[in-house]
Amino acid sequence: MAERPDELTPLDESWERALCVVAHPDDLEFGAAAAVARWTGQGKSITYCMVTSGEAGIDGMDPDECRRVREEEQRRSAAVVGVEVVEFLEQPDGVLEYGVPLREVIAAVVRRHRPEIVITGNFRDTWGGANLNQADHIATGRAVVDAVRDAGNRWIFRDQVERDGLEPWGGVREVWAFGSPLAAHAVDTSDTFEAGVASLEAHRAYIDGLGWEHFDAREFLEGNARQTGQRLGVGFAAAFEVFPMGWGE
Numbered sequence: 644m645a646e647r648p649d650e651l652t653p654l655d656e657s658w659e660r661a662l663c664v665v666a667h668p669d670d671l672e673f674g675a676a677a678a679v680a681r682w683t684g685q686g687k688s689i690t691y692c693m694v695t696s697g698e699a700g701i702d703g704m705d706p707d708e709c710r711r712v713r714e715e716e717q718r719r720s721a722a723v724v725g726v727e728v729v730e731f732l733e734q735p736d737g738v739l740e741y742g743v744p745l746r747e748v749i750a751a752v753v754r755r756h757r758p759e760i761v762i763t764g765n766f767r768d769t770w771g772g773a774n775l776n777q778a779d780h781i782a783t784g785r786a787v788v789d790a791v792r793d794a795g796n797r798w799i800f801r802d803q804v805e806r807d808g809l810e811p812w813g814g815v816r817e818v819w820a821f822g823s824p825l826a827a828h829a830v831d832t833s834d835t836f837e838a839g840v841a842s843l844e845a846h847r848a849y850i851d852g853l854g855w856e857h858f859d860a861r862e863f864l865e866g867n868a869r870q871t872g873q874r875l876g877v878g879f880a881a882a883f884e885v886f887p888m889g890w891g892e
Contacts, residue, residue, distance in 0.1 A: 651829040651875045651882060656682070658816065661689045662758035664749055664787050666739060666779035667697040668717035669846045670764050674822040676724050677832035677839025677868065678881040683725030684835065691721050691729040692752050694745070694783050695736035701852030706736075712848050720845035724838050741782040747800050749790035754809040761818045763787040765884075771824030784820055791815045791888055815888050823884035829871055833878035840864055 661682065665671055671679065671691065679689055697717075698710040714731055721729045732748050739745065753761065766784025769775055793799045795813025803809040819828075832839065843860040850858050868879040 649874065651871070651880070652827060653875065654819070654828045654830045654883060654885070655817075656685070656830070658759040659687055660756070660758045661687065661760040661762055662692060662753065662756045663689060663762040664692045664694065664752065664783065665764050666694050666777075666783040667700065667736065668693055668713040668720075669697065669700075669843070669849055670780070671762075671821075672720055672839070672843040672846060673864075674764065674867075675762060675881055675883075676720070676842035677835045677864075677879070678821070678830050678883075679726060680724035680835035680838035680842070681830060681832055689726050690756050690758070691717070691726050692749075693717060693729070693731045694734045694739065694749070695779065696731050696733065697736055697849070699736040700849060704848075704852060709852075713846075716846045716848060720842045723842040723845060724835075737779065739779045739782040741785045745782065745786040746790040746793055747803075749786055750793040750800050751803050751807070751809060753791055753794035753815065754803060754812045757812045757814060759814060759816050761787060761791055761815050762883075763818060763820050765820055765822035765824070767823055767825065769824065770822065788818050788886055791818055817888060818886040819883040820886070821881060821883050823882070826882035826884045828885050829875045829880040829882040831872070831875065831877040831879070832868060832881050833872065836864070836868060836879045839868075 696710040697713040698706040701709045718729050763784045764780050766781045797804050797811040840861045871882045872878050872880040
């Protein structure tokens, strides 16, 4: 694996519409919510899309009840950072598989929302050390990159075009993966860090369900945000690995 750069390059923020596609409720809050708050504060339009509802995420709660609780927590969490549209694709939590079916449902979302930037989570094997990534994260991120390219080709998932009226969309400039150990870009979140903390705290039932009795959202987020900020030359920052979607880039 390539080494991460010591210094980070500021992200290009010359866009208006972004779509965030992640595996579970809470994924964005553990790495990107403060950045989302920055962008909604700039007047940008951002939509959240959760591939699952996180229904297998709390051991002591039946999946049907867990689905309801976690979807509601995600809506409240999104509202904290200025996101009004939150969608759930209702794929099975914990057993996502990378492949054509997952690419298809994500391509449909891309075609509907027609974003310029698509944001997903780290889909590398690890978080940069011994801690292994989770299978749903890996499957989702890999599928997002491919589904973005699929969305621009009218002959891929053509039923979406011919039956459902979803026009091809090849306007995604880049896919950004937050939390990647190979991140080379970042955005200043100094002014919106507290909104990111509040957004994570909105997932209280999930955090309590994990048994994190003394979990401090601010403390958890601050260490990484401050370290990333030092690499960008600011107080706090969020880092992203950037995948250009144009040919030859």
